Amino acid sequence: MRWIASGVTPIAFLVLALGLMVMPDTALAQEAQEVAAEAAEVLEAAVDAVAGESPAEEAASATPIDATFIANNLWIMIAGMLVFIMHLGFATLETGLTRSKNTVNILFKNTMIVCIGILTYALVGFNLMYPGFDEVVGIAGWLDVDAIKGFITADTSDTDLFGPDYAAYTWYTDFFFQAMFAATCCTIVSGAVAERIKLSSFLLFATLFVSISYPITGAWKWGGGWLDTLGFYDFAGSTIVHSVGGWAALVMVILLGPRLGKYNADGSSNAIPGHSLTLAAIGVFLLWFGWFGFNGGSVLSADPILVSLVLVTTSMAAAAGGVAAGLVSWAAAGKPDLSMALNGVLAGLVGITAGADQMAIWESVVIGGVAGALVYFAVIFFDRVLKIDDPVGATSVHLVCGIWGTLAVGIFGAKAGMAQLGYQATGIVAMGVFTIVFTLIVGGAIKAAMGLRVSDEEQIEGLDLGEHDMAAYPDFQQTTIKSYQLREA
Amino acid sequence: MRWIASGVTPIAFLVLALGLMVMPDTALAQEAQEVAAEAAEVLEAAVDAVAGESPAEEAASATPIDATFIANNLWIMIAGMLVFIMHLGFATLETGLTRSKNTVNILFKNTMIVCIGILTYALVGFNLMYPGFDEVVGIAGWLDVDAIKGFITADTSDTDLFGPDYAAYTWYTDFFFQAMFAATCCTIVSGAVAERIKLSSFLLFATLFVSISYPITGAWKWGGGWLDTLGFYDFAGSTIVHSVGGWAALVMVILLGPRLGKYNADGSSNAIPGHSLTLAAIGVFLLWFGWFGFNGGSVLSADPILVSLVLVTTSMAAAAGGVAAGLVSWAAAGKPDLSMALNGVLAGLVGITAGADQMAIWESVVIGGVAGALVYFAVIFFDRVLKIDDPVGATSVHLVCGIWGTLAVGIFGAKAGMAQLGYQATGIVAMGVFTIVFTLIVGGAIKAAMGLRVSDEEQIEGLDLGEHDMAAYPDFQQTTIKSYQLREA
Amino acid sequence: MRWIASGVTPIAFLVLALGLMVMPDTALAQEAQEVAAEAAEVLEAAVDAVAGESPAEEAASATPIDATFIANNLWIMIAGMLVFIMHLGFATLETGLTRSKNTVNILFKNTMIVCIGILTYALVGFNLMYPGFDEVVGIAGWLDVDAIKGFITADTSDTDLFGPDYAAYTWYTDFFFQAMFAATCCTIVSGAVAERIKLSSFLLFATLFVSISYPITGAWKWGGGWLDTLGFYDFAGSTIVHSVGGWAALVMVILLGPRLGKYNADGSSNAIPGHSLTLAAIGVFLLWFGWFGFNGGSVLSADPILVSLVLVTTSMAAAAGGVAAGLVSWAAAGKPDLSMALNGVLAGLVGITAGADQMAIWESVVIGGVAGALVYFAVIFFDRVLKIDDPVGATSVHLVCGIWGTLAVGIFGAKAGMAQLGYQATGIVAMGVFTIVFTLIVGGAIKAAMGLRVSDEEQIEGLDLGEHDMAAYPDFQQTTIKSYQLREA
Amino acid sequence: MHMIEAVIKPAALGSLKKRLTELGILGMTALECKGYGKQRGHTERYRGARMDVGFVPKVLLKIAVKSDDLDKTIEAITQAACTGSVGDGKLFVYELSRVVRVRTGEKDQDAL
């Protein structure tokens, strides 16, 4: 368990990482200059090779292997773009499900998460997560100090990184796709802690989480680590991305406490409606759209059969999840609940993610439908029984359905079986424990050192004024006259 | 005309379909298990074949045919994703063009239509629409009971379905693209009946329409039916998707009646402005974006010449439609009307859809420009003369311009000629008559059995509270002080 | 310098272009008929060639060259679609950063710019910008009258236009991608002049700018003109698109004057907050997304190494720009400013555009970071020192960072060197001077002839009522009670 | 001179305005408001929770009238706004000591 050991040095890592980013010392700068010069030559050569020839010549000299490689690489690049657009989906979803007085804060958080996520992934995460690839770039091991700047200053003259010998896509494509993935994981936390967390505390946690915790657990499977060896299967990340993000969200919510006014003295819970269900719906559609890249790109090639199967299972599960949550809310509460139906779509998507390439069509419908029903009860259970105040339902969607989806690989599809179910459970527990411990330590340290919650006055006035001195919608009259009173169902 | 015969048993079909979806009997379940086991094996083989080999090996063994197939399949998959995003376009357009008190309802409807559309298309529509393909999957005929569950439980070991022998793309890709198309047709109805239709009645109608009526008329042409044999041409569905959706919308609006307050005692009409032209504009841009997949994907391969031509004609027609509608409204009313310009863009897109691969550049400009002008007068004609209350202009855009675009194939482009014009008219009339009859019977039956309209009180309060007990924008002060009075131009 | 000579005949050009568009004389119509007939035949042949064969046959006869060509062409088409979606990004960004009473006007402008941009690019711009290609289509020179209708009526039987002999993509794809680019340039101006420019004056200027000025300066480099020969390098248009758009914006803002209430008698400046930071954030995410096509497509093939490198450098620069602007605003003003962080992302994107294919990863971080910091000070400098009232910060983002990015090609990356820096400066100055002169002449002429500003009353009431008689958000209570008073920092 | 403040249902505004115009009352000021009274607010739902919202959207009309017009105006409003169902609203009347028209400086009766 050498991985866990690294959990004790997160702060050191961060300082190092930030240091490298913000103020490279002269030695590094010099080294960088050299590397850049080399890189420049290689690039020049590459440019010449491609642009220098007339398109006709180039085409004429193309061999079959190139066309397949081009098509595969093209798909993974496009998949990366689709995963990127998920960040807009998360931003609009989380904005829509929270109050208008906290909108600037949420948008700022989500914009920064993408930016920080990509930067730190280049500095730390990518090399931490794929230690196997270190050998390719000639770096000894992932704990080596060099590793943390592997991608950003790597020897780009190693053409092995750019051709079929590396993968079905180039090294840059690999980074592009993986970096977009990594930031996703953090965004899950963002929604759960919204409307009361201090901006600086959150950004610090998010940076540490995306640059250390996520790559370590990810490496256990996708980096060829012990869970991979064991037989654990998680196609596109029901656990590696979603339940891991969900665990972090859960722990942070517990450390942070509920929003002011969420729970009454008698323990009953008040609903705090978000300010725009339109934004929430836009977010869910964009997330579904982006998920085509999230799951479809995880095939790691443009293989026609597998990718198209994955797109179909993904869509079927999303559709089944939406219908199931819509119907369950209709049956349980007498009227269909849009916020639940939207969560149901996401639940279906999270649920199918672990086994999207393993399921028959009807199995994806079942997995998605169960996830959709599950999310309805999970939201209510977290909200009313566990008193977890999660404004956007991130724990219900990502944690609960992420676990469900991971287990489903042992129940349905090509890998179904008791042994597999055991591997799946092992993976869920191992990653859960690591993430919980990491979040408790880092989140707890931040809480002790700088505090997690904004003041009550700031919460009442809104974080937009408190943290940013800005208003998101200055031209619209906000309503302050609302007095919702929960009527227990 | 064996197709029409099937129109009389829609309810039977639906019950069957829903039955299959909701509660598979044990026999079916068992059969499914077997199929799944087989599917699992095939998938495993496929996974091995692809993922098992190192990427390098795989690439080395690739033959030219593979790369072309990969690229073609990739484009059709991406086109399917683009058509998917049209649903977000429709959702924002329809939400923007209606009042804020009905927003939750519209978003719920449009989310459910996508979900239900995909699910029922897998159960019924896909096999109903492409009877020719039944032979490929070894199923006798499309009226066979097996057919309606063909896709969802098909023998996936038949590798013919996944290679170039099937098409330029896999069977899954085919379904993915077609299913996204099918749901589009229903969404057209959704906008026209907005703000007063009962949610349950609408969802029932939409389910029946997308699973029975649309596939039957679609099969006449795209399934290789009699209109195809005749020579009728409809590249991407000006008639098969748009005018068919428009006819259903028209009949439903007539069955349903206008919104409260739309028409005065003297027969004059009041404008009921939508709550966000920003959302409407976002919707139109997204629809244009999605249309690149709708039309471009209808080439059914990534053929460079045809697809790029289609993208250009599509864009030229959209641009011409927007400019034409903008200028016409400017000339006719003294000031340029954004809602009309947006409708003009859509009109141009609908207009070019039937012949996007047949037109020279300048012809696409003419077709789009005419559509843009047409939509301006159609909106006014439907609204004031025919007293058809269609909040989003679905009949003007999809029905009128769908007919225009279909006829345009006989007037312009490679197929122009009197004979072709006759085939086009035949197709328009045949599909129109079938759709009108179907909608009258099914819509009429629903009206008789469960009613179509919500109560007047609910209309005044808004369907969001009536059907869902939710408010879309609880943080914004709504204006109730408005008293628009129409001044006849 | 024969290019500059053409600057004196813009009006003649426009009249001609509009004339051609609106009312083709009979001779032209007849000619068009013939061309269309030819085109029809070719298309028919093409359709036969592709659709006529069974997919299997087609696939079997495919040669390696086809697959590469298909993949390359596919990417450039998709890149064009991504650039298209940037227009939605600009529309939402500009709408969000302005007041709700001017929303309809901004949406109308931005919708029309896309439409007009595409139409005029087909009529004039495409042939004006790529004179080298005229020879391919057999047209003598770009000043020839025939040239301005080259694309729209070109001899489509010249199969050279559709195969690898032309480029790595078809002629249609080329147009599609370039036309989407061209319209972008105009949209930059749109934001800067928002909230007080007369609609008709703006549309006239935009039409002239996109059909004459942009193609001429563009041709100097991308058309193989003198700057290309000189050694000036601008990969995807930091100067050719962004700083050129920025110069036009700057001159127009000076001709137009500030918004009412922007500057006090004592010269101090008031902030005029936009009505939705949510829309602004959506816009920035969409622009980032679209930039993958803007930069990635500028590789002009799907070359795996170059395109993936470009996607990575683009993302790193955007991320660094966002973080830098966020941190600078945090440090400078005590609280982090979302509007600045968003501008920082765009600044990073604009900055990397000129050298996205030339930089090592760490260089792209530096370029983006500098751009992000730069934009913060540029916004304040333009606003408070130069008293340039630019509601969306277009001059700071596109002009300042466009110049920075262009110069950066001489400072960092494969081409770094004093000579290159000189070429870069030459290009910046030459295009700047031409654009300034053009804008002064044309903008000045429009100002003299029809005026640029709406009346003060119209400004107070809002351009939505003044120019369109429409309200964007009739269901929401607008706030008129605001009295912001600038407190100088 | 009296000021009539009428809290009415939003849907009644159109007919009320028409009636007052017929009566020759050509000025009024309207505000969005929320009322609380015998009429119960609606129930809302959100992510599985059900809650009561006490306030109901209403329109608050302010109509300044000459004292002579008071009775007929009150009657007109009462009639036009009455649907007979709970929540129809209330009128409150108070005396004005002064009225000034900003544009002309006209005072009191002349300003109405």
Place this chain on the structure above:
Amino acid sequence: MHMIEAVIKPAALGSLKKRLTELGILGMTALECKGYGKQRGHTERYRGARMDVGFVPKVLLKIAVKSDDLDKTIEAITQAACTGSVGDGKLFVYELSRVVRVRTGEKDQDAL
């Protein structure tokens, strides 16, 4: 009969409403408003500029009461809305000459 107009902090509305209900005051009308007084408005920022916004969001409550209930209602409001910090708000009281319930036509005391 008197009308009490109370300008209060939005956050005080919930407890105030509860207190009035306990007191038997079952009707009121609430409006969104913005106040200006001793309490300074907040500072906002936008694209590098810092500016003062003078007005603070408040709720304006209108409560018509029988003259007998006036004192205890005022006291209840004062207590429920008081946090002790600047900006707690003010009450303004004026006399009503008439009250009419639209639905029933009930007048004055009966209408309250």
Place this chain on the structure above:
Amino acid sequence: MHMIEAVIKPAALGSLKKRLTELGILGMTALECKGYGKQRGHTERYRGARMDVGFVPKVLLKIAVKSDDLDKTIEAITQAACTGSVGDGKLFVYELSRVVRVRTGEKDQDAL
């Protein structure tokens, strides 16, 4: 003590507030409202239809003043809000019987 209710054009708010501050009037409450009077509402268009919207956006200001300050306040408002064009607005004045400052419990004159 008197309450001045002034319906003014939104654009006049800034200068009005400045003038009142100069005068030493340091409290006021502002509400968004819509007015109907001699000034005609604007015309709107939507999908080919043209329609009249009767109401014009205005700001309703409530300013409670000591009776001594009444005249000069009225004059100040009238001057600051007057542009001379139709729709400049109206002032309505009524007597207050009580004023209470919530925070301190101060009463009447002391509370202003």
